[in-house]
Amino acid sequence: MGGSTLIFLSYSHADTERSTALRAELRRRGFDAVFIDFDPLDGIPPGRDWETELYRGLRRCDIVVAMDSPGWRESRWCFAEMALARSLGKSIILVRPSEFSAPLTGAAELVRDGQTFMLSGDIATAAEPLFTELGRLGLGALRQFRWDPSRSPYPGLSPLDEADAGVFFGRAADIRAVADLVERCAKYGDKAIVLLIGPSGSGKSSLLRAGVVPQLRLRAGWHVIGPRMAAADPRLPLDAVAMLPRGQRALFAIDQIDEALTEPGTGALLVDSLAELVGAHAGHALVLGTLRADSLALFNEALGDLSRACESVVVGPLGRHDYREIIEQPAEAAGVSVDPRLVDALIADVASSGVRSTASSMVRGTEDVVAGTIATDALPMLAVTLRQMWDRRSALAMTHASYVSLGGMAGVIARTADAVMTARIIDTTAADVPIGSSGEVTPGGGT
Numbered sequence: 001m002g003g004s005t006l007i008f009l010s011y012s013h014a015d016t017e018r019s020t021a022l023r024a025e026l027r028r029r030g031f032d033a034v035f036i037d038f039d040p041l042d043g044i045p046p047g048r049d050w051e052t053e054l055y056r057g058l059r060r061c062d063i064v065v066a067m068d069s070p071g072w073r074e075s076r077w078c079f080a081e082m083a084l085a086r087s088l089g090k091s092i093i094l095v096r097p098s099e100f101s102a103p104l105t106g107a108a109e110l111v112r113d114g115q116t117f118m119l120s121g122d123i124a125t126a127a128e129p130l131f132t133e134l135g136r137l138g139l140g141a142l143r144q145f146r147w148d149p150s151r152s153p154y155p156g157l158s159p160l161d162e163a164d165a166g167v168f169f170g171r172a173a174d175i176r177a178v179a180d181l182v183e184r185c186a187k188y189g190d191k192a193i194v195l196l197i198g199p200s201g202s203g204k205s206s207l208l209r210a211g212v213v214p215q216l217r218l219r220a221g222w223h224v225i226g227p228r229m230a231a232a233d234p235r236l237p238l239d240a241v242a243m244l245p246r247g248q249r250a251l252f253a254i255d256q257i258d259e260a261l262t263e264p265g266t267g268a269l270l271v272d273s274l275a276e277l278v279g280a281h282a283g284h285a286l287v288l289g290t291l292r293a294d295s296l297a298l299f300n301e302a303l304g305d306l307s308r309a310c311e312s313v314v315v316g317p318l319g320r321h322d323y324r325e326i327i328e329q330p331a332e333a334a335g336v337s338v339d340p341r342l343v344d345a346l347i348a349d350v351a352s353s354g355v356r357s358t359a360s361s362m363v364r365g366t367e368d369v370v371a372g373t374i375a376t377d378a379l380p381m382l383a384v385t386l387r388q389m390w391d392r393r394s395a396l397a398m399t400h401a402s403y404v405s406l407g408g409m410a411g412v413i414a415r416t417a418d419a420v421m422t423a424r425i426i427d428t429t430a431a432d433v434p435i436g437s438s439g440e441v442t443p444g445g446g447t
Contacts, residue, residue: 089184
């Protein structure tokens with residue numbers, strides 16, 4: 001996942017000149033500043049839902065930078081920004097003119113426990129410690145990931161892993177939401193388990209492995225352990241928590257928790273570890289895991305009262321724009337162009353296939369579907385098709401003609417199904433070969 005850092009810049013319009021200079025310098029250094037476009041002194045223009053706009057901007061941002069001044073402290077709108085930022089668990093950095101040393105009042109009282117940087121003279125020079133801190137936090141250019149040319153940018157049915165972070169697209173908003181939720185849970189200590197919940201094939205494992213985990217590894221204060229498969233390794237290495245440096249927290253990334261729950265032995269080990277984490281390490285360690293939506297009731301039953309320590313994120317359907325990113329951006333990262341007609345054809349075929357996403361109905365008990373979205377169960381079909389298209393690319397392009405020659409998505413899926421059936425037949429035949437036979441069939445072989 002690429003993309004620039006989003007910074008919510010909170011300021012009074014009485015300080016527009018200084019704030020504009022800081023904004024320009026942030027952009028010059030590769031950061032994007034998010035502004036809420038109203039004058040906190042004159043109020044909100046008629047018809048604008050200021051609370052919705054504030055919440056949207058703050059939820060999208062990676063960090064809040066507040067320009068401290070008498071006008072900023074006295075502004076009720078800036079006070080509202082800081083209150084919302086704190087409720088969302090956002091990190092807040094206060095930038096204060098060196099000549100301003102009044103006791104904390106108003107909005108500044110809400111961020112007295114945050115970092116403060118003094119500013120004097122030329123912004124480009126004076127704000128250097130701020131830019132250094134933003135880099136240390138894993139923001140800006142450090143959040144960019146490069147494609148590994150030794151790997152296919154389209155892995156097919158295999159979940160993307162950390163090494164694929166440079167070609168993981170379409171889930172930027174989800175990555176930010178999950179990372180923010182983890183930070184908020186750690187800050188307030190009320191939740192210790194964050195679950196990514198969705199139906200099979202919705203992309204929750206890729207979101208965990210290629211999306212959230214790489215981003216959190218870059219953030220200060222986090223020591224990420226895993227990802228690990230829940231069924232294969234259910235006991236959490238909680239001894240590692242006590243060995244962390246002061247100020248660091250452990251994040252245990254666990255994939256496919258549902259598979260551990262179906263085995264009595266592994267399920268009990270996992271639940272015991274989660275209970276120990278919640279009881280003895282709350283505030284110092286969190287779990288971020290994936291869970292199939294149809295296993296949520298089983299998970300809550302296994303945890304009992306511990307389920308109160310859980311927070312969940314529904315990995316729901318994607319929009320057409322997201323699918324366009326998933327199709328185009330990995331190829332572009334690898335220096336290969338994609339025929340626009342191919343993109344349109346793939347999106348059309350994906351949109352007409354599968355059943356609409358059931359993630360939200362399973363978790364929330366509703367049947368609502370967001371307008372303009374496409375079923376998440378179409379992701380595996382698209383993944384298989386893109387892998388075959390990549391393998392059949394001509395020179396530096398993925399073409400619509402090649403897609404037509406494959407018979408479109410239906411042809412790709414039919415051939416894949418035939419290959420799977422052939423592999424199973426060979427595997428069954430191999431199992432029937434008597435010991436000592438001269439047959440050359442390899443058990444488990446495929447085509």
